[in-house]
Amino acid sequence: MAETKAPDSTRRSERSRRAIYDAALALVAEVGYAKTTIEGIAARAGVGKQTIYRWWPSKAAVLLEAFLDLGRQANEALGGDADSEIPDTGDLEADLKFVLRATVDEMTDPKFEAPSRALAAEGVVNPELGARFVEQLLEPQLQLYAKRLAAAQEAGQVRAGIDLRIALELFTGPLAHRWLLRTQPLSHAYADRLVEYALYGLAPR
Amino acid sequence: MAETKAPDSTRRSERSRRAIYDAALALVAEVGYAKTTIEGIAARAGVGKQTIYRWWPSKAAVLLEAFLDLGRQANEALGGDADSEIPDTGDLEADLKFVLRATVDEMTDPKFEAPSRALAAEGVVNPELGARFVEQLLEPQLQLYAKRLAAAQEAGQVRAGIDLRIALELFTGPLAHRWLLRTQPLSHAYADRLVEYALYGLAPR
Structure with a gap:
């Protein structure tokens, strides 16, 4: 990620990032890992696939981060901090x-x-x-x-x-x-x- | 299986059955469960697919029996009887x-x-x-x-x-x-x- 973005751009990035995580998790649950593609994640998240490629090198990388994020959410829901x-x-x-x-x-x-x-x-x-x-x-x-x-x-x-x-x-x-x-x-x-x-x-x- | 077969036919059946088990296990290992088909198992075992359908209703049924057979072989190799x-x-x-x-x-x-x-x-x-x-x-x-x-x-x-x-x-x-x-x-x-x-x-x- 670029480090010089304006606050608005950062907020948009954060929204896109969240949409990509959600799309990746939903898609892998529905069609399995083998049939999950960057294109499919991008379409479902409503972002261009270049947005995904700018941040992650592969679908495995997107999914692993989406799971890390899910784990952090679960910890927070339990009342702990992110890395409980x-x-x-x-x-x-x-x-x-x-x-x-x-x-x-x-x-x-x-x-x-x-x-x-x-x-x-x-x-x-x-x-x-x-x-x-x-x-x-x-x-x-x-x-x-x-x-x-x-x-x-x-x-x-x-x-x-x-x-x-x-x-x-x-x-x-x-x-x-x-x-x-x-x-x-x-x-x-x-x-x-x-x-x-x-x-x-x-x-x- | 028909119960009235002659000994020769029984031996042939036994050979076919073994070939089908081996083919099913090899194929699922190579291409995964989803891409394993009765046709693929039949081709690899050198039998007609009707032979497989005569004995088993589905690929899941063939595979489960092939695994049961593999387990029996493992038990026998350990010096136990089949259901050790x-x-x-x-x-x-x-x-x-x-x-x-x-x-x-x-x-x-x-x-x-x-x-x-x-x-x-x-x-x-x-x-x-x-x-x-x-x-x-x-x-x-x-x-x-x-x-x-x-x-x-x-x-x-x-x-x-x-x-x-x-x-x-x-x-x-x-x-x-x-x-x-x-x-x-x-x-x-x-x-x-x-x-x-x-x-x-x-x-x-």
Whole structure:
């Protein structure tokens, strides 16, 4: 983006940017990743395709930014700031349940669900897009769990020696798996059980 | 299938069936589910498309049976019988590690991986196919874990009151998630950690 634009131009740019994100997410949800084109996004957003090419090099780049923006909106709707961290009240179990319940709500929100499924499905069979999806969208979210678990480990609430990058998958993995493959319904009760089982284990204590 | 065929005809049928399975799996891996057709499978298998329509009502039906057959072959290659159960040596941790390591091997075997990804990706965005995939392929495999965990619960190695259908997701969910989205590499060491963390929990004992 040019840095010398007048305020009016900036407002117009912001409106166009928002229209492009919305169009990209709606289109990928309707026709899938493969059939989504820059031309289709431009037509739906009511902008020229040169406007899109000026800001993004490819449809993958537009979509990834549209998803990042959607994630920021979801965080703000939850009352957090745009790059919300996982709360640390000192009670790991309560904090994880809070975030996992919010994740269930997001996963079952049609605004989020349809475009996310389209992007995830493409990532499953398209390693290049999958890698960008993981690096730019998924891994930064997972690292928030790693950070919260590190604080808990420091506080003696997670065993020393536990690999936190694996540990976080004990609750995020099942949730994503159930959502992606629709094996069983998602619910707050399910989110709670995952956190309890992951923290205290299946074996008797 | 007609039940009155002569042995020669049965052998020919068996060869055709195998050729159709192989063609269906190869094709879906190469072009994806949407572009796989009965005509394409027939051409590649060297049979008439009427042969396929005589045995299966749709490409989804052919593919699901081809995957069931692939699963049986994998079980046999592991030294089990076709519908292998999870071993019960009395040591839950060792039995789960054994099976999860074998699952890692299967997931990273190109013969299994490419067609499985194509089918899973389609299931993510196609609820009807996804439901058949879960009901016929995935859930029966997950129920083997439920059964093994039930025996362990009976033996006092899993806490009373634990929901076993959720419990099994603590190790199968992360494995599938890591495989589907390629977040991190799959390895035997990773499978072992998942089992240990799920059984003993993240919190200090």
